[in-house]
Amino acid sequence: DAGVIQSPRHEVTEMGQEVTLRCKLISGHNSLFWYRQTMMRGLELLIYFNNNVPIDDSGMPEDRFSAKMPNASFSTLKIQPSEPRDSAVYFCASSLGRGLPNTEAFFGQGTRLTVV
Amino acid sequence: RKEVEQDPGPFNVPEGATVAFNCTYSNSASQSFFWYRQDCRKEPKLLMSVYSSGNEDGRFTAQLNRASQYISLLIRDSKLSDSATYLCVVNNYQLIWGAGTKLIIKP
Numbered sequence: 001d002a003g004v005i006q007s008p009r010h011e012v013t014e015m016g017q018e019v020t021l022r023c024k025l026i027s028g029h030n031s032l033f034w035y036r037q038t039m040m041r042g043l044e045l046l047i048y049f050n051n052n053v054p055i056d057d058s059g060m061p062e063d064r065f066s067a068k069m070p071n072a073s074f075s076t077l078k079i080q081p082s083e084p085r086d087s088a089v090y091f092c093a094s095s096l097g098r099g100l101p102n103t104e105a106f107f108g109q110g111t112r113l114t115v116v
Numbered sequence: 117r118k119e120v121e122q123d124p125g126p127f128n129v130p131e132g133a134t135v136a137f138n139c140t141y142s143n144s145a146s147q148s149f150f151w152y153r154q155d156c157r158k159e160p161k162l163l164m165s166v167y168s169s170g171n172e173d174g175r176f177t178a179q180l181n182r183a184s185q186y187i188s189l190l191i192r193d194s195k196l197s198d199s200a201t202y203l204c205v206v207n208n209y210q211l212i213w214g215a216g217t218k219l220i221i222k223p
Contacts, residue, residue, distance in 0.1 A: 033211070035213075042213070042214075042215035042216060043160070043203065043213045043215070043216070045210070045211070045213070048210065055210075056210065089157075091159055091160075103148075103207065103211075104150070104162050104165075105162075105205075105211055106162075107159035107160050107161070108159060109158070109159050110158075110159055
């Protein structure tokens with residue numbers, strides 16, 4: 001298995017533009033997590049899905065952020081319009097089972113977003 | 117109070133030394149615990165799960181103290197390659213992450 005695959009790896013965009021980040025889960029996994037990491041705030045959970053259903057989106061910063069899971073193996077995180085403070089590394093992770101004991105999360109390599 | 121707290125460090129440790137750091141958690145009903153390692157500009161990767169009886173994997177030992185609500189990670193005979201940020205994760209039917217402890221091993 002190729003693991004969790006994220007694209008693009010790097011994105012530089014101008015303020016106000018729409019940004020779409022993509023994530024392909026590990027086959028057979030049914031939980032999907034989007035995280036954001038910055039030096040100031042560390043690793044923050046934005047949203048997580050279980051069986052394609054959003055379970056907790058309380059970490060989504062504001063209405064400019066939206067996440068979808070159109071099928072069991074793929075997810076997108078969209079920022080519209082983007083702002084410089086959105087600059088961060090965005091990680092997608094998948095796991096087998098929602099919160100089962102000893103459930104390990106496997107991370108993609110991240111998308112480094114810079115909004116100028 | 118944060119749900120999961122770690123000393124951010126950095127811990128500057130000479131090669132070959134033993135180093136230990138703790139992570140405290142606030143929810144006594146937490147189900148399971150993990151240590152992840154994150155190298156600079158890379159994704160976090162599982163280092164080890166933490167079992168209630170404590171567990172060891174080579175030079176690494178993880179322990180859980182439920183009474184005091186903390187987990188610990190001990191690294192013996194530290195190597196230069198151990199330099200990384202170590203993230204504590206608590207599972208309360210969702211994964212709650214600490215901010216990480218930065219470890220720098222010096223030659």
